[in-house]
Amino acid sequence: MQALWGERRRIGLWRRLWLALMEGEKELGLEIPDAAIAELRAHLDDADLDKAADYERRLRHDVMAHIHHLGDQAPAARPFIHLGATSAYVTDNADLLLMREALLLLLGRIGAVLVALGKQARRYRAVPCLAYTHFQAAQLTTVGKRMTLWMQDFALDAEELLNRIATMRFRGVKGTTGTQASFLELFEGDHAKVSELDNRVARAMGFDAVFPVTGQTYTRKLDAQILAVLSGIAQSTSKFASDVRLLQHEAEILEPFEGEQVGSSAMPYKRNPMRAERMTGLARFVIELEGNAAHTAAQQWLERTLDDSANRRLVIPEAFLVTDALLVLATNVAAGLEVREETIAEHVAGAMPFLATERLLMRGVKAGGDRQNLHEVIRGHALKGGKDLLDRLARDPAFKQLGVRAKADELDPAAYVGRAPQQVDDFLDRVIPELMRSIQAAAPAAAPAEVKV
Amino acid sequence: MTGVLVQSTLPLPLLRRGKVREVYEVDAATLLLVASDRVSAFDVVMREAVPYKGAVLTQLSAFWFKRLKSVMPHHLLSADVDEIIARVPALAPHRDQLHGRAMLTRRAATVPFECVVRGYISGSAWAEYQQSQTLAGESMPQGLVESAQLDPPIFSPATKAEQGHDENVTFDHVVQRLGRLTAERLRGASLALYEAGRDYAAKRGIIIADTKFEFGTTPDGDLIVIDEILTPDSSRFWPADRYQPGKSQPSFDKQPLRDYLAGLKKQGQWNGEAPPPALPDEVVKATSERYRDAYRRITGTELE
Numbered sequence: 029m030q031a032l033w034g035e036r037r038r039i040g041l042w043r044r045l046w047l048a049l050m051e052g053e054k055e056l057g058l059e060i061p062d063a064a065i066a067e068l069r070a071h072l073d074d075a076d077l078d079k080a081a082d083y084e085r086r087l088r089h090d091v092m093a094h095i096h097h098l099g100d101q102a103p104a105a106r107p108f109i110h111l112g113a114t115s116a117y118v119t120d121n122a123d124l125l126l127m128r129e130a131l132l133l134l135l136g137r138i139g140a141v142l143v144a145l146g147k148q149a150r151r152y153r154a155v156p157c158l159a160y161t162h163f164q165a166a167q168l169t170t171v172g173k174r175m176t177l178w179m180q181d182f183a184l185d186a187e188e189l190l191n192r193i194a195t196m197r198f199r200g201v202k203g204t205t206g207t208q209a210s211f212l213e214l215f216e217g218d219h220a221k222v223s224e225l226d227n228r229v230a231r232a233m234g235f236d237a238v239f240p241v242t243g244q245t246y247t248r249k250l251d252a253q254i255l256a257v258l259s260g261i262a263q264s265t266s267k268f269a270s271d272v273r274l275l276q277h278e279a280e281i282l283e284p285f286e287g288e289q290v291g292s293s294a295m296p297y298k299r300n301p302m303r304a305e306r307m308t309g310l311a312r313f314v315i316e317l318e319g320n321a322a323h324t325a326a327q328q329w330l331e332r333t334l335d336d337s338a339n340r341r342l343v344i345p346e347a348f349l350v351t352d353a354l355l356v357l358a359t360n361v362a363a364g365l366e367v368r369e370e371t372i373a374e375h376v377a378g379a380m381p382f383l384a385t386e387r388l389l390m391r392g393v394k395a396g397g398d399r400q401n402l403h404e405v406i407r408g409h410a411l412k413g414g415k416d417l418l419d420r421l422a423r424d425p426a427f428k429q430l431g432v433r434a435k436a437d438e439l440d441p442a443a444y445v446g447r448a449p450q451q452v453d454d455f456l457d458r459v460i461p462e463l464m465r466s467i468q469a470a471a472p473a474a475a476p477a478e479v480k481v
Numbered sequence: 482m483t484g485v486l487v488q489s490t491l492p493l494p495l496l497r498r499g500k501v502r503e504v505y506e507v508d509a510a511t512l513l514l515v516a517s518d519r520v521s522a523f524d525v526v527m528r529e530a531v532p533y534k535g536a537v538l539t540q541l542s543a544f545w546f547k548r549l550k551s552v553m554p555h556h557l558l559s560a561d562v563d564e565i566i567a568r569v570p571a572l573a574p575h576r577d578q579l580h581g582r583a584m585l586t587r588r589a590a591t592v593p594f595e596c597v598v599r600g601y602i603s604g605s606a607w608a609e610y611q612q613s614q615t616l617a618g619e620s621m622p623q624g625l626v627e628s629a630q631l632d633p634p635i636f637s638p639a640t641k642a643e644q645g646h647d648e649n650v651t652f653d654h655v656v657q658r659l660g661r662l663t664a665e666r667l668r669g670a671s672l673a674l675y676e677a678g679r680d681y682a683a684k685r686g687i688i689i690a691d692t693k694f695e696f697g698t699t700p701d702g703d704l705i706v707i708d709e710i711l712t713p714d715s716s717r718f719w720p721a722d723r724y725q726p727g728k729s730q731p732s733f734d735k736q737p738l739r740d741y742l743a744g745l746k747k748q749g750q751w752n753g754e755a756p757p758p759a760l761p762d763e764v765v766k767a768t769s770e771r772y773r774d775a776y777r778r779i780t781g782t783e784l785e
Contacts, residue, residue, distance in 0.1 A: 143633075150673040154551035170551075449551075457665040 266311035284364025536581030589697025
């Protein structure tokens with residue numbers, strides 16, 4: 029991801045765009061010598077960034093600086109470079125190429141998160157644990173079921189990514205205000221050739237679809253839509269990481285801890301959820317970046333204004349870089365989650381007497397008791413604590429006279445998890461495989477990434 | 482437990498007699514599986530039985546079934562001889578045959594595929610890879626050496642052959658035969674069971690290189706894991722402290738037997754086919770001790 033947003037990569041794309049334009053123009057009838065194309069093709073990847081910077085200091089224009097530098101390297105091409113085009117031809121189209129590739133990288137990374145969490149969810153599909161509402165112990169769920177909640181959020185992000193990638197359009201060859209006037213001039217009024225040039229260059233650069241209309245730039249609404257997807261990924265990561273932080277406090281589920289890792293410089297016994305904490309911090313950054321793209325889209329005047337430029341140069345690369353880091357961290361934490369089944373079981377056991385009271389209440393009413401009376405009796409005893417709750421209830425005259433007391437099988441946690449294991453199975457075997465096939469068809473498998481800190 | 486059991490004989494209808502175990506019908510919903518102490522090597526069943534082997538297979542399976550029940554429901558009802566006799570009083574006179582070796586199970590319609598998971602490349606998978614750089618028909622990275630770890634592990638299903646060797650099939654073949662949902666579930670459950678078992682055994686000095694699961698469908702339509710799981714007979718167990726990728730690995734359990742038989746073959750004293758040669762006592766004893774050691778390491782308890 030870092031290589032993608034470097035200067036060298038961007039200038040390489042600009043030069044390929046100039047080549048595609050020149051080739052398209054020649055094929056459609058403009059007089060451009062073969063030597064011009066051959067020289068340009070020979071200098072796709074050897075831009076001297078220092079020399080281009082010298083030009084930029086004088087010209088105060090990055091695209092013109094690179095045109096001059098390329099003209100020095102390929103003198104035969106010099107007269108024809110950028111013919112009919114405006115800066116946005118290279119800058120916007122290159123951004124679109126970079127963003128599409130970056131979205132594909134993120135898609136592969138989300139696939140890796142889903143694989144890692146899917147393994148954990150399957151392993152712990154039927155392990156009962158406390159479910160929390162208001163971060164207060166509520167009823168039971170399973171460890172695996174909770175993991176599918178995290179997975180589903182990432183799966184929704186993956187669907188958004190797939191949609192965004194599939195519907196992405198090229199800015200194409202549109203000219204200064206998007207009317208293609210300069211190209212119509214070059215092709216002497218031949219509309220078909222101008223339209224064909226637009227499509228031909230897009231295809232040469234790997235895009236099937238072109239924005240049918242643009243101003244000078246492609247609509248900045250697309251940037252906002254893309255940033256919204258990245259923000260969505262950050263939201264899912266943050267929710268996952270926050271849950272891990274809460275569960276690590278309960279010592280139920282812990283993020284991975286390396287053999288020699290130090291928790292705290294002052295308190296050697298500590299084991300902090302530092303990766304999950306970092307994830308929430310970085311996620312906040314990406315979520316806030318989304319606002320920049322939204323405001324840029326909202327603030328564009330007429331056919332274009334330049335207030336987008338400096339903002340986009342920061343926001344887009346940073347959003348992709350940080351989202352990439354988030355997904356690497358999420359994969360690392362998901363794959364290495366330490367699930368402490370014994371602690372989880374202890375916490376469940378502590379809550380079982382309370383949970384059993386609901387069934388006790390139902391049976392009490394069936395045996396002829398008054399629901400409201402029995403509810404009050406249970407409430408009174410429950411507020412005094414849980415350890416011997418069921419014994420106290422059995423001794424309470426209200427239940428004693430009904431002959432109702434807790435049965436052994438009412439204390440089996442597995443009886444309180446509802447359909448959680450079956451929901452995990454359905455999610456993992458029905459929903460996820462289909463999504464994974466779409467991901468694998470669109471994106472190469474994510475290269476493994478190491479978390480170094 | 483007393484003596485060894487070459488072959489069980491019980492007053493119940495015998496459904497199947499496999500290389501190692503007998504399957505009896507208790508009633509329409511229940512089966513009794515008895516693992517004998519028979520041992521095979523190089524595909525030949527030996528005449529001598531290995532003391533404790535049947536009990537190791539049964540009790541180790543019971544250990545894993547209970548430990549992995551949250552990953553996948555299983556067919557085990559009881560592997561305790563007293564409980565089994567209480568459920569099936571007609572078996573009371575055969576207590577010695579059953580003790581430790583018998584398992585009362587739910588009856589399920591067997592899924593017609595062996596669900597093999599390979600976490601290390603070895604045996605027939607290594608042969609396939611050397612020939613075509615594939616595993617279970619799927620292409621694999623270049624440059625793997627024999628016994629290399631496969632990460633992630635590979636699901637490599639096979640047909641259940643009535644005779645001879647099981648034949649490897651692709652995952653798509655399973656999808657076509659059983660439908661995508663069942664195929665995904667078999668793959669997901671097999672990988673999860675294997676990985677949970679592999680991680681657990683690794684901490685106790687045993688590499689479970691690969692293994693084979695069998696699944697069945699209950700009358701309610703639930704998929705459950707059946708037969709034996711993660712035992713030395715259904716898996717390749719390697720001693721972790723002697724693991725050296727790049728060559729074939731010693732077997733944790735059968736190496737004394739294999740070494741002895743390989744010696745005979747080398748000297749031209751055995752052609753590798755039935756009838757098997759007689760085994761010296763010390764070979765039988767050493768093999769028995771290996772099986773018990775595997776049980777001891779994994780469960781942390783001594784076989785009763």
